[in-house]
């Protein structure tokens with residue numbers, strides 16, 4: 001039986017001009033194999049309905065530099081969301097494809113649907129998150145590795161209470177140099193956070209480890225944007241409630257739990273119900 005509402009996932013890539021033929025071939029063969037290798041966890045079977053791919057051969061000059069097109073079909077938005085957000089085979093492929101591509105365009109269509117609301121972005125998905133401070137002078141982007149789920153890590157330490165003036169802070173720890181970009185024919189790691197507007201200032205203090213913690217904040221409204229600890233040089237800690245969509249994230253863990261205020265009982269209850277405590 002034909003699915004009632006298949007989604008066509010259209011991807012256009014602009015490949016970097018200096019990639020090797022071998023890399024290119026491996027990339028395409030791997031991409032093609034996804035139709036068989038991506039399997040739905042409920043059925044254990046392939047769930048991509050169809051896949052077409054090829055070089056852009058249009059003589060019209062409207063390609064915007066995109067060199068290849070990929071048209072994938074899924075039975076439902078749920079299947080497409082699984083592919084984009086959770087499928088480990090696809091996530092692995094995406095990671096390997098990143099260094100080869102310079103730019104991309106993605107459009108999803110449902111045949112005949114011309115108006116109406118867009119499907120909601122799944123909560124907590126990896127990718128680029130945007131954030132802004134209270135006065136909006138400072139804006140930033142945080143790149144979360146694909147396949148990682150963004151959740152609040154609640155911190156009950158005394159510093160967070162003092163800095164934020166509340167019972168705890170909400171954070172997410174991101175690998176610092178987690179994505180790579182082409183530069184001068186090399187691939188270089190890039191820091192996961194990019195300030196897109198404004199100039200945050202740094203406030204450094206000595207953390208519990210004895211090493212410095214570097215906090216970055218808006219000089220006008222004082223919103224705490226992110227911090228970086230010398231004790232954890234590979235990580236950046238972003239304040240999750242300043243991210244767009246941060247209010248919808250779930251609580252995923254807590255640190256310095258011994259510092260939790262007694263009256264924050266409802267929070268403790270919610271935490272113990274919503275997730276198993278991580279070891």
Ligand SMILES: [Zn+2]
Pocket residue numbers: 133134135136137138218219220221222223
């Ligand atoms: Zn501000």
Ligand SMILES: [Zn+2]
Pocket residue numbers: 155156157158159160161169256
């Ligand atoms: Zn803290």
